[in-house]
Amino acid sequence: MSSQPSPRAEPLIRIVGLRKSYPLGDVTVHALRGVDMEMAAGTFATVVGASGSGKSTFMNILGLLDRPSGGQYFLEGEDVSGFDRDRRAVLRNRKIGFVFQNFNLLPRTSALENVELPLLYDGKPTSAQERHQKARGLLEAVGLGERAHHTPNQLSGGQQQRVAIARALVNDPEILLADEPTGNLDSRTSVEIMEILQRLNRDNGITIILITHEHDISEYGHRVITFRDGRVVSDEAVAARRDAAAELASLPALEEEAV
Amino acid sequence: MRFQNTLRIALMAIRRNKIRSALTMLGVIIGVASVIAMIALGSGARASIDEQIQSQGTNVIFVSAGSFGRPGGGAVRGGAGSVTTLTLEDARAISEVRGVTRISPMVRGRAQVIARDQNWNTSVEGGNEDYLSIRNWSLASGDNFTGRDVLVADKVCVLGDTVARNVFPDQDPVGQIIRVKNLPFRVLGVLAPKGQGQFGQDQDDLIIAPYTTIQKKLLGITHIQQVYVSAANSDDVERVAVEITRLMRQRHRINNPEEDDFTVRTVEEMAATRVQMANTMTGLLMSVASVSLLVGGIGIMNIMLVSVTERTREIGLRMAVGARMRDILRQFLAEAVCLSVVGGIAGIALGVLVSQGMTWRLGWPTMITSSSILIAFAFAGAVGIFFGYYPARKAANLDPIDALRYE
Numbered sequence: 001m002s003s004q005p006s007p008r009a010e011p012l013i014r015i016v017g018l019r020k021s022y023p024l025g026d027v028t029v030h031a032l033r034g035v036d037m038e039m040a041a042g043t044f045a046t047v048v049g050a051s052g053s054g055k056s057t058f059m060n061i062l063g064l065l066d067r068p069s070g071g072q073y074f075l076e077g078e079d080v081s082g083f084d085r086d087r088r089a090v091l092r093n094r095k096i097g098f099v100f101q102n103f104n105l106l107p108r109t110s111a112l113e114n115v116e117l118p119l120l121y122d123g124k125p126t127s128a129q130e131r132h133q134k135a136r137g138l139l140e141a142v143g144l145g146e147r148a149h150h151t152p153n154q155l156s157g158g159q160q161q162r163v164a165i166a167r168a169l170v171n172d173p174e175i176l177l178a179d180e181p182t183g184n185l186d187s188r189t190s191v192e193i194m195e196i197l198q199r200l201n202r203d204n205g206i207t208i209i210l211i212t213h214e215h216d217i218s219e220y221g222h223r224v225i226t227f228r229d230g231r232v233v234s235d236e237a238v239a240a241r242r243d244a245a246a247e248l249a250s251l252p253a254l255e256e257e258a259v
Numbered sequence: 260m261r262f263q264n265t266l267r268i269a270l271m272a273i274r275r276n277k278i279r280s281a282l283t284m285l286g287v288i289i290g291v292a293s294v295i296a297m298i299a300l301g302s303g304a305r306a307s308i309d310e311q312i313q314s315q316g317t318n319v320i321f322v323s324a325g326s327f328g329r330p331g332g333g334a335v336r337g338g339a340g341s342v343t344t345l346t347l348e349d350a351r352a353i354s355e356v357r358g359v360t361r362i363s364p365m366v367r368g369r370a371q372v373i374a375r376d377q378n379w380n381t382s383v384e385g386g387n388e389d390y391l392s393i394r395n396w397s398l399a400s401g402d403n404f405t406g407r408d409v410l411v412a413d414k415v416c417v418l419g420d421t422v423a424r425n426v427f428p429d430q431d432p433v434g435q436i437i438r439v440k441n442l443p444f445r446v447l448g449v450l451a452p453k454g455q456g457q458f459g460q461d462q463d464d465l466i467i468a469p470y471t472t473i474q475k476k477l478l479g480i481t482h483i484q485q486v487y488v489s490a491a492n493s494d495d496v497e498r499v500a501v502e503i504t505r506l507m508r509q510r511h512r513i514n515n516p517e518e519d520d521f522t523v524r525t526v527e528e529m530a531a532t533r534v535q536m537a538n539t540m541t542g543l544l545m546s547v548a549s550v551s552l553l554v555g556g557i558g559i560m561n562i563m564l565v566s567v568t569e570r571t572r573e574i575g576l577r578m579a580v581g582a583r584m585r586d587i588l589r590q591f592l593a594e595a596v597c598l599s600v601v602g603g604i605a606g607i608a609l610g611v612l613v614s615q616g617m618t619w620r621l622g623w624p625t626m627i628t629s630s631s632i633l634i635a636f637a638f639a640g641a642v643g644i645f646f647g648y649y650p651a652r653k654a655a656n657l658d659p660i661d662a663l664r665y666e
């Protein structure tokens with residue numbers, strides 16, 4: 001690639017000397033001690049590391065929830081490291097979808113309304129009907145078209161996580177950040193979720209960055225980034241990438257979870 | 260975020276916690292309802308006083324013989340009426356004061372009246388032909404007596420509604436003869452009813468006849484007891500009253516106000532104490548009602564604070580998906596204002612019901628004015644904003660990461 005004469009295109013994410021420290025009681029915790037990284041659009045990366053390794057802090061900064069103490073973060077070529085809260089909120093809304101370990105769905109609120117949530121903050125004059133349509137389409141894409149009007153407590157963990165994925169996608173983000181998305185799920189459901197994420201990455205070209213501490217989950221991505229003590233200690237391609245769809249097909253058929 | 264989305268989110272949150280929302284609103288409902296009811300009671304009291312003042316006539320000044328015992332007076336004085344110093348010449352002089360449109364000399368006595376087989380004890384008042392117009396009193400039937408009747412001291416009269424109904428229970432009194440202390444008076448007309456007076460007396464229990472007739476034929480006096488004066492306009496009443504006082508002192512050669520042998524009062528003066536009392540009462544009740552509205556507001560603040568804590572994760576999530584600080588602030592403010600405004604509307608309805616209930620069950624005059632509804636509504640909204648701001652601010656200032664991780 002380096003032999004090509006055309007100037008290299010700006011990667012989706014470029015991080016230079018990223019640092020984060022914060023006071024905790026009397027001591028200053030250095031959560032990130034200089035991280036450099038580039039990530040092209042369409043990457044499926046997994047981030048692993050022990051707790052306290054700085055991976056969560058890194059994800060928070062990547063997700064524009066937090067601001068670095070030093071270094072730069074270029075998102076699509078724009079340095080966003082100095083953005084204030086509101087500018088970061090707008091950018092999060094447009095470019096980043098979040099999937100959390102504990103799903104974080106609004107209780108007593110239908111799946112459909114949960115999925116619509118980011119649309120309420122995009123500042124566009126979308127009608128309620130358009131919102132419903134969009135949300136319903138995404139729920140169908142994650143296989144929950146039938147359960148659009150169920151509330152979270154009427155859904156299984158896997159279904160809730162799928163609602164959360166649909167919500168993360170509703171604003172057509174470039175990046176999907178998943179923080180231990182399978183941490184609360186059994187192994188089969190985990191594979192189902194990974195199947196959806198792999199499909200989104202492959203078919204829609206969404207960049208996915210996934211935090212996990214499960215070794216096998218990290219093998220579903222293209223690339224594994226390992227954090228230790230606030231630094232990236234390894235960043236390598238996955239040699240034998242797992243294919244969730246194929247695994248699901250080989251797994252014994254199981255009835256859809258009863259609700 | 261667009262306004263209707265803010266409102267939608269707020270209403271959704273309120274609906275998610277129906278019982279809690281209802282109880283929170285109850286505080287505002289009670290507060291607003293009591294404010295509405297208290298204002299209604301106050302306005303009702305004032306309106307009824309106003310009405311009674313109006314029934315005395317517009318811009319009326321009374322000049323009475325005798326002094327209403329002011330403490331520390333030197334001269335020996337009788338009560339009003341027992342003094343004979345007020346004369347027709349005084350009345351005539353008063354009529355020439357600038358700003359006076361009409362006057363009527365007044366004499367008054369009580370008498371047994373008889374017509375056929377009915378008899379009745381009533382007040383007999385003598386005035387001139389202008390007396391009825393000074394008091395804004397219209398006739399239900401028949402005519403008033405004329406200036407000529409006054410001049411010749413004719414035995415004619417008009418009847419108050421109560422007298423007409425009691426003495427002529429089943430016939431038209433107009434044209435009939437009524438005997439007053441054995442003197443036959445021809446009934447020219449019947450007055451329209453006026454109802455209760457300032458002190459609860461029946462204003463319709465009287466007969467009005469030319470004062471000349473009453474003076475000569477019934478009381479045998481030449482002085483008069485009172486002069487009813489009508490001023491040209493209401494702003495001028497005070498000045499005219501002062502002018503009349505000065506004129507009377509001059510005519511009666513009085514230097515020391517302590518020695519006045521007459522009293523000049525305006526209707527407004529007579530009602531002033533009562534208006535003041537009504538205002539004090541209203542103010543007192545209003546402040547109690549306001550306190551309950553305040554307590555309702557504190558209830559909103561309390562619930563909103565609980566709600567912010569409870570929904571910390573939700574707030575974190577909303578921030579993660581793109582809510583800015585002002586979106587969160589507005590959402591919680593909108594929730595508080597919705598609670599207080601919906602409570603306010605319900606409170607207004609309840610307040611109107613309570614006011615009507617008070618009128619209906621207790622007979623207290625109440626009056627619902629559109630301004631009181633507006634004030635209560637605005638107040639409710641203000642309570643929502645005031646007590647909702649702090650919790651909303653707290654929510655908006657949460658850190659998204661901490662909020663998302665909150666357990």
